Amino acid sequence: MTTMKTAPAGSSKSAPATDRVFNFSAGPGVLPEEVLRIVQQDVWNIGGSGIGILEHSHRGKVADQVFAECDADCRKVGNIPANYKVLFQTGGASAQNHLVPMNFMPAGTTADYIVTGHWAQKSFDAAAALAKFPGGAFGTANLAFSSKDKNHSYIPSKDQLKFSSRPAYVHYCTNNTLYGTEWHRLPETPAGVPLVCDMSSDIYSRPVDISRYALIYAGAQKNVGPAGATLVIIRDDFMEQGGRFIPDLMQYRVFAPEFSRPNTPPVFAVYVMGQVFKWILRSGGLAAMHKHNEAKAKLVYDVLDSTKFYEPHARADSRSLMNITFRLPSDDLADRFVKEAKAQGLDGLKGHRSVGGIRASMYNALPRAGCEALAQFMREFERKNG
């Protein structure tokens, strides 16, 4: 409800507040400090209502405004076409893993999955597990590709994708948080096949052509808000194809009217998401966000490319702007890296056990100064231990 004017994200102030650290967590992750300051006020009393945002009825005027603005701002940020709905759900991206096939992979159909990492694998597994339903209620999940052969260190080329003849949809995940890889193009899918995408860890980090997708989903807790809300962007005609025998609250169409309030929604998480959309708009939108994120990632990739001390996990053409993964000469050194970085106010750098080493997550809200500090720390650490 509060409005502020600020400089573009790229020129944001050079250090966090003195009682805050640089947060490289893979998610839930860093939020803009401006947004946190607004939240602090609105938790007590939002818009002069005498009631905090946590305490307002989800059917009242304040919630109406929060949801309408969140929808409008989400559309403005993503330039979302009018024939798409923006839905605010719960359960995280993980719940979408079964909701998508329960809606769109009915008995007798096949859905294709491109697996480029841990989360894409989970999406495929959840679709495949529907075969356990008695009575053959659902269709079949087909593995169109997996990069497991090289521990998910790369994004496949066009000729590596093996689609089934007429898939109900193709599912992929744009950014692989654990492995630090990211799609920099759309997968080359058969003409006319609906494309479904898990964008949890890079949504709104760069411009996106929504019109190429039938359904996009994203857990909010990386680039667009706190844990507790799931953003779904869905094309109207695809939404209407969804199964009608599954429970109402599992059908996307039920969330479409009145800004996703068929039941009590996660008001606060949606409210924070709305504040993040406003912050993106004030910061210059997705083009500015992309430039900001490219510049940040370059600071760290430049260090990786200048030495053999650090070993990047992702193949060079598959590198993520959101999560940078690399190993050190030994596990002991990696542990020391994490500890010493934390002591210098660089938090959350420990890599996932499936890759080891270091993972630096650099979502929209991480200031450029955080990446400068990390790059400098990496050079220093190499000088002392290389």
Place this chain on the structure above:
Amino acid sequence: MTTMKTAPAGSSKSAPATDRVFNFSAGPGVLPEEVLRIVQQDVWNIGGSGIGILEHSHRGKVADQVFAECDADCRKVGNIPANYKVLFQTGGASAQNHLVPMNFMPAGTTADYIVTGHWAQKSFDAAAALAKFPGGAFGTANLAFSSKDKNHSYIPSKDQLKFSSRPAYVHYCTNNTLYGTEWHRLPETPAGVPLVCDMSSDIYSRPVDISRYALIYAGAQKNVGPAGATLVIIRDDFMEQGGRFIPDLMQYRVFAPEFSRPNTPPVFAVYVMGQVFKWILRSGGLAAMHKHNEAKAKLVYDVLDSTKFYEPHARADSRSLMNITFRLPSDDLADRFVKEAKAQGLDGLKGHRSVGGIRASMYNALPRAGCEALAQFMREFERKNG
């Protein structure tokens, strides 16, 4: 993470902060002001970590502590036996309406539903709708009772309940938010039949014997927190009976390990719930909360009983301590009541359209002074308009 000492709830200060009003919203509803002050700090920087509660990894040390304390405090408040799990889920009580029968009403079984209001009806409808699944994956829902004949103004007697021969479970709802009725005893169910209960609007408003239930669920947004988390208390042996062919994230057992984090949980909503549990404990626990709520409700019921101007909806023996519903001689007068009350800082009093008139919701966190002010306003309003 912050600890505070305060006087019992019954003696809480007589008025809200000058920039806050008395909030009679049916939910999401009022939270303790002490809790909001703690939230304001922790959103910026929790426990000196340099990172706010919205930005911490759900697998990190801060989240570990938040979830462990929330679990422990929830158990302490409710005196929950060791053979029960406390689960923190999403989707609200409405999602439980299909999750319960999908887990516990397998093909060939019947589950009995006692319908005493809008939400109990929705629970029954969601269970009955599972008949639409192809292949007969689920069982049958049986209506054991409905108070629809008198617009849900009463709680049934023992002899009005008509159970099926061997139900898989009996489901009921303790407090009927829209109608202002509440169960003041357990329903007399057949011996050995698991009892499932929606306690969304009166959980932890009074002592509860958890051991009588197989499963209790509650949307957090009335007595125990903000919207966005659902509290589930489930007996171990019952949990293990749950269906294994439904998606993992729909199986209760999947939430049991590691404090409900099979996927990214709604960290903030659980954190606030934990702060509310601490507040209940500081306020003297459920016995004190019950006394506090009885005293508050009496202030308003005494006005209703002293006049014919206001017409209570609930039968006297079925009155709720949480939601008081009554009508005025005309709709115009009711509208004026709501407007004038709001002008005096008494917010959220408009009744639900299915009952009309006024609904005053008086959850744990509503101070006694709010009920005193409402009772006084009611007397004044009658004097001027009676």
